[in-house]
Amino acid sequence: MSQSLSEAIKLADLVIIGIGKEWNWVRNGVINDPRYTKIIDYCNKDDNKWLLPIVEYEYSVFNSDKRIEDAYVALRKLIGDKKYFLVSDIVLHDALNYGFDDEKSVYPCGNMNYLQTAVSEDGLFDIRDADSFQSLVKEIHSIINDSDGEFDTDRVFNKPEIDGKELYLNQKRSDYNQVSYNESSYIDKWNIYLQFLSRSLNSNLLLLELGVGLDFPTVIRWPFEKVTFINKKAHLMRVNEKLFHHTPEIKDKTESVEMNSVDFVLQESKGL
Numbered sequence: 593m594s595q596s597l598s599e600a601i602k603l604a605d606l607v608i609i610g611i612g613k614e615w616n617w618v619r620n621g622v623i624n625d626p627r628y629t630k631i632i633d634y635c636n637k638d639d640n641k642w643l644l645p646i647v648e649y650e651y652s653v654f655n656s657d658k659r660i661e662d663a664y665v666a667l668r669k670l671i672g673d674k675k676y677f678l679v680s681d682i683v684l685h686d687a688l689n690y691g692f693d694d695e696k697s698v699y700p701c702g703n704m705n706y707l708q709t710a711v712s713e714d715g716l717f718d719i720r721d722a723d724s725f726q727s728l729v730k731e732i733h734s735i736i737n738d739s740d741g742e743f744d745t746d747r748v749f750n751k752p753e754i755d756g757k758e759l760y761l762n763q764k765r766s767d768y769n770q771v772s773y774n775e776s777s778y779i780d781k782w783n784i785y786l787q788f789l790s791r792s793l794n795s796n797l798l799l800l801e802l803g804v805g806l807d808f809p810t811v812i813r814w815p816f817e818k819v820t821f822i823n824k825k826a827h828l829m830r831v832n833e834k835l836f837h838h839t840p841e842i843k844d845k846t847e848s849v850e851m852n853s854v855d856f857v858l859q860e861s862k863g864l
Contacts, residue, residue, distance in 0.1 A: 595847075597800075597860040600829055601674055604798035608789070608819075609667070610812035611680035611687065614803025614832065614853045617657035618648050618684060625651075627741035631732070634745055643749055645761045645768075646725070650732045652684065652704055663854045664690035666861030667802075677788045681804060681811040683763050696788075698781040700811055702763030705777070709757040712774040716762055717754060725752035725759055764808065789819065797826040803853035805835055820845050831856045 601607060613619070622628050628647065635644040668691035678692055683702040688694050706716040707725060719725060728749060735743045752759040764773045799816045806813065820828040820842045828846040830838055831853040838846040849856060 597829070597857070598670055600798050600800075600827065600847075601670055601672070603796060604674065604827070605795040606788075606792050607671060607674050607676040607798045607800060608792070608816075609671070609676060609678040610799070610801040610804050610816060611678065611682060612802060612804030612812065612832075612853070613682060613807060614805075615660060615663070615680075615686070616682045616684060617660045617686075618652045618655075621655060621657065622648055622651050625655075627736050630741050630743065630745070631735060640749075641767055642751060642758075642760075645763065645765065646728055646752075647732055649704060649719075649761060650729050650736070653729070654733060654737070659854060659858070660686060661690065663857045664692070667857050668692060670857070670861055677785055679785055679812060681808045683761075695781075695784070698778055698785045700764075700775075700778050700782055701808055702761065702765070702773075703777055704761070706762035706774075707752070707754075707759040708762045708771070708774045709754070709759060710771045711757075712772040712776075714757065714774075716774055716777060717759065719761075722752060722754065722759060724750070724754070728752055766807070792819075792826075793823055795823075795825060797823055799826060799828045801828065801830045801832075802857065803832055804830075805832075817842060 622632060631647055634640050635647060664687055676696060678687055678697040680699050681701045683699065683704060685699055685703060687697055705719055707719055707722050708714065708716055735741060760768060760771050762774055762777055799820060801812060801816050804812045816828055817839055820826045826845060828842060830836055830846060831849040831851060833850065833852040836848045836850045838848050
């Protein structure tokens with residue numbers, strides 16, 4: 593790497609931060625926690641796939657990841673008073689808990705705060721007020737916490753619903769192919785982000801892409817490459833332990849770092 597992250601931030605007028613799947617501690621945690629092995633196997637059966645997002649929600653409520661917490665704190669310190677915008681393709685709004693401004697952040701792929709039906713026109717429902725959903729979360733938590741993950745795999749879980757309609761987390765997911773994703777929770781912030789992006793064309797812009805995969809490449813990965821190509825003063829720093837490669841057209845304006853992006857931020861923040 594030709595320059596440190598702090599040096600790259602210092603040289604920039606504006607910074608756009610892209611957060612991706614390497615920061616999804618819930619997805620990684622559920623897979624690696626032995627208490628969840630049996631219920632994840634249960635969720636992998638075709639008729640039970642609807643339950644996995646709710647298991648992930650339960651994990652997010654009752655667990656945490658200090659490494660991720662420390663990384664967000666470190667990243668915020670590195671950004672300092674630089675003008676920035678954060679865009680994420682994961683549904684965990686963790687950055688907002690560690691100093692990042694809600695008005696300067698957008699999460700276009702969803703959240704853990706709202707539910708919706710399969711029809712986007714039905715609107716959003718506050719997750720805290722959905723009794724059938726919360727009841728199911730408590731049921732899952734009891735299996736994990738009280739029974740150490742053991743349960744009868746013939747057990748039938750009741751799908752959460754409202755007025756006879758099944759409820760889903762307000763998330764853009766590959767396993768929600770029957771759901772029309774309701775965009776209303778983020779669309780205003782997305783428009784603010786696009787305005788920020790349009791004002792950056794004549795600025796020294798650092799595009800800091802951290803752990804972004806190919807689940808939703810039109811949200812961060814491809815747009816970052818396009819902006820880097822168009823903006824003569826843009827610089828892309830792509831950090832990923834596997835998908836760190838960049839396109840040949842922007843090779844002179846891109847640094848590709850083959851490293852887990854969370855570890856990278858923690859490493860670059862040493863000495864702050």
